[in-house]
Amino acid sequence: MTNIATTAADSATMFRRNLLHMLRYPGLTVFVIGIPVLLLLLFVYVFGGTLGAGLPGGGNGASQQYLAYVVPGILLIGVAGIANGASIGIAQDMTEGIVARFRSMAISRAAVLNGHVLGNTVQGLLCLAIVLGVGLLMGFRPAAGPLAWLVLAAFLALVCYSISWVAVAMGMSSKTVEAASNWPMIFTLLPFLGSGFVPTASMPGWLQWFADAQPFTPFIETARALLAGRAPSAGDGWWSLIWCTGFIALGYAWARRLYERKSV
Amino acid sequence: MTTAIAARGITKRYRGQTVLDGVDLTVAAGTVLALLGPNGAGKTTAVHILSTLVRPDGGTATIAGHDLLRDPQGVRSAIGLTGQFAAVDGLLTGEENLRLMADLRHLGSRAGRQRVAELLERFDLTDVARKPLITYSGGMKRRLDLAMTLVGTPQIVFLDEPTTGLDPRSRQTMWEIVRELLDDGVTIFLTTQYLEEADRVADRVVVLDHGRIVGEGTPSELKARVGTEVLVVTDRDGTARPEIPIDGTVGGLRRVLDEIDGDQLATASLRTPSLDDVFFALTGNPPSSSSESAAAPATASTREES
Ligand SMILES: Nc1ncnc2c1ncn2[C@@H]1O[C@H](COP(=O)(O)OP(=O)(O)O)[C@@H](O)[C@H]1O
Numbered sequence A: 001m002t003n004i005a006t007t008a009a010d011s012a013t014m015f016r017r018n019l020l021h022m023l024r025y026p027g028l029t030v031f032v033i034g035i036p037v038l039l040l041l042l043f044v045y046v047f048g049g050t051l052g053a054g055l056p057g058g059g060n061g062a063s064q065q066y067l068a069y070v071v072p073g074i075l076l077i078g079v080a081g082i083a084n085g086a087s088i089g090i091a092q093d094m095t096e097g098i099v100a101r102f103r104s105m106a107i108s109r110a111a112v113l114n115g116h117v118l119g120n121t122v123q124g125l126l127c128l129a130i131v132l133g134v135g136l137l138m139g140f141r142p143a144a145g146p147l148a149w150l151v152l153a154a155f156l157a158l159v160c161y162s163i164s165w166v167a168v169a170m171g172m173s174s175k176t177v178e179a180a181s182n183w184p185m186i187f188t189l190l191p192f193l194g195s196g197f198v199p200t201a202s203m204p205g206w207l208q209w210f211a212d213a214q215p216f217t218p219f220i221e222t223a224r225a226l227l228a229g230r231a232p233s234a235g236d237g238w239w240s241l242i243w244c245t246g247f248i249a250l251g252y253a254w255a256r257r258l259y260e261r262k263s264v
Numbered sequence B: 001m002t003t004a005i006a007a008r009g010i011t012k013r014y015r016g017q018t019v020l021d022g023v024d025l026t027v028a029a030g031t032v033l034a035l036l037g038p039n040g041a042g043k044t045t046a047v048h049i050l051s052t053l054v055r056p057d058g059g060t061a062t063i064a065g066h067d068l069l070r071d072p073q074g075v076r077s078a079i080g081l082t083g084q085f086a087a088v089d090g091l092l093t094g095e096e097n098l099r100l101m102a103d104l105r106h107l108g109s110r111a112g113r114q115r116v117a118e119l120l121e122r123f124d125l126t127d128v129a130r131k132p133l134i135t136y137s138g139g140m141k142r143r144l145d146l147a148m149t150l151v152g153t154p155q156i157v158f159l160d161e162p163t164t165g166l167d168p169r170s171r172q173t174m175w176e177i178v179r180e181l182l183d184d185g186v187t188i189f190l191t192t193q194y195l196e197e198a199d200r201v202a203d204r205v206v207v208l209d210h211g212r213i214v215g216e217g218t219p220s221e222l223k224a225r226v227g228t229e230v231l232v233v234t235d236r237d238g239t240a241r242p243e244i245p246i247d248g249t250v251g252g253l254r255r256v257l258d259e260i261d262g263d264q265l266a267t268a269s270l271r272t273p274s275l276d277d278v279f280f281a282l283t284g285n286p287p288s289s290s291s292e293s294a295a296a297p298a299t300a301s302t303r304e305e306s
């Protein structure tokens, strides 16, 4: 078999292994789905009236209007949760003796990591579909057409995939599983410090600068535009792609290095 | 005879501590080498280096014709490793674990299924094949662990303390499996803290202490230096005398007994030599970091400092 074919076959095997883990032990998946759903309910039903009234053009039906505004932010909170799951998952796996076995076998060196990242991406899409479903039940009526939905799915898959690479590297670099669960907390904060819950224009100057510069704002704005049936602005689209590429490159290089170095 | 493993001057340091100090090892294809040493001698480190998990700080090795440093993937495709601690996926069933190995060895779906069924049968795991590993006993996990190593029919198998912590029956089973592997022409590199085990299964024994080889030879050569048995005598007041290695002949025993002041003796008995005795014979010292678990499976021994 050629190198690429071997890598693909071994990654597929590891991917199946990760899916089996998720099916057998759905605890982490339930946790990953639960947090964004809870936040969605909280923000719409508790804060929605007030926050919705503060939106530009807000007024009547404020909480429904806020629902439409906050869903993309919640989706990205979901992505951050996926990062958390990815980091915990790989850290747990590294404590298992079987990884030493993998390292002593003639399998593609990236396969174990690929399996985790792909498994997490699938888990992520599932989680995001459920969050969107809850949004729809609450009365969210996105204007997206079939094409926009397709682009949105591909876009969210890419974001999950790229963040998972960074999270997997973070998990690899942690000495304990607890430490691995702390690292990606940064990702959970970013939607709050971006355009996830309120427009960045309503923030104090220094925070606004940070909110506009960080990756989650273009992610959220791109998702928001697609859900509204609009084309994302070129700036948000490009910045999203640039951030994703950067995350993949950084996460991949970092995780691979740690995987090679990690002593048994 | 071809050489399966040839290692020269393998050296490894951890934070200034020299764990392996210029170790040379040669294993002929189709034979069993036992690396014998107490806890902390460097056995696991040697296994990890030879199985490509850890890079040596110095030295070279050729394994199944592949250079350890330049062609690690070649080495990996020829070896199987069963480490000191079970390397199984605890979240999967026994069968799924074996299937995972079959897939990673690219056996193909039909050949893979067949090999898995065969190994489940051979290792007496068919009944529990579909049960999660949490329900497995320690011995069952060890058997599965070894079965996973064998899925890809490796030419060289590393077994790091394969019988430590096993009950006598499982230990017997393990030795039988080693013999079966030998019949199939597999080369085996095993580590052990038990002289008895090295004696029973190995063609050659290498004794490791503090990362240095302190003796090597066939089990009978080693025993010739250690004595086949040890005479234990105690005085009338209950104090134990220094133990005396003997060669196992009646003449040898008589000569030794004649030299002792018989009137003072209360008891005299014979026991098989332990790892401690080997070290005493080879280095004049007891093993540097002997642990409780280092006691031989059959007999425990204490040697008087003298
Ligand atoms: N990764 C490591 N970092 C630091 N020291 C280590 C490491 N691995 C082994 N050692 C040290 O090397 C010595 C030999 O260990 P090991 O090879 O496990 O011995 P054995 O298997 O014979 O019991 C011990 O003193 C151990 O503490």
Ligand SMILES: [Mg+2]
Pocket (backbone or CB within 6 Å): B043, B044, B045, B084, B160, B161
């Ligand atoms: Mg060891």
